[in-house]
Amino acid sequence: KKAIREATKEARGNAATARKMITIAEGYEKYAPAAGMVGRTLAGLNDFLGTQGDVESLRVQFETVKNQAVLNTLPPGAASDVDVTNAMKGFPTKFWKPSEISSYLKGQAKLAALVAEGENARAKWLSENKGDDSGFADYWEKEQGSDEFTEMLGTKYGLVWEEAPEVDGSAFTVPSRPSVRQIRRGS
Numbered sequence: 010k011k012a013i014r015e016a017t018k019e020a021r022g023n024a025a026t027a028r029k030m031i032t033i034a035e036g037y038e039k040y041a042p043a044a045g046m047v048g049r050t051l052a053g054l055n056d057f058l059g060t061q062g063d064v065e066s067l068r069v070q071f072e073t074v075k076n077q078a079v080l081n082t083l084p085p086g087a088a089s090d091v092d093v094t095n096a097m098k099g100f101p102t103k104f105w106k107p108s109e110i111s112s113y114l115k116g117q118a119k120l121a122a123l124v125a126e127g128e129n130a131r132a133k134w135l136s137e138n139k140g141d142d143s144g145f146a147d148y149w150e151k152e153q154g155s156d157e158f159t160e161m162l163g164t165k166y167g168l169v170w171e172e173a174p175e176v177d178g179s180a181f182t183v184p185s186r187p188s189v190r191q192i193r194r195g196s
């Protein structure tokens with residue numbers, strides 16, 4: 010029963026996080042706040058004048074979600090300032106372009122939704138199998154690979170699945186270095 014309670018608690022937490030991230034992402038799309046130095050300047054001016062509005066509220070919400078995600082990446086126990094700084098390197102700042110923040114949040118929301126549904130499925134599995142979770146990993150691998158599962162995630166959490174763009178890999182190849190023979194010949 011304890012494992013079932015833990016799984017359902019984890020599922021609820023991740024489902025709430027996914028929905029919160031989607032809401033914030035939609036806010037960035039709606040308001041399209043200024044990015045970079047212009048965004049920092051406007052935010053500073055609003056702080057000075059005391060005229061915070063929806064954009065500043067949105068940025069605070071983003072920072073809250075980001076800080077929680079950073080805390081979740083830190084190892085258990087006391088974390089130094091260096092640990093926190095290193096953990097934050099993988100996250101965008103509130104002054105990135107709105108489209109980049111929205112894309113980042115939507116990606117993180119998909120991951121949180123996947124974890125939530127995995128924990129829901131695990132709790133159900135444990136309940137049906139008298140607390141024995143052997144076999145769950147195989148079941149879950151098949152379940153999350155189905156088109157029906159992807160469709161359910163999209164409907165339940167408001168997620169949109171987009172085709173990944175095709176990338177021409179030749180643009181990423183490292184040019185070959187000339188051989189010693191070519192260098193001696195001057196070619």
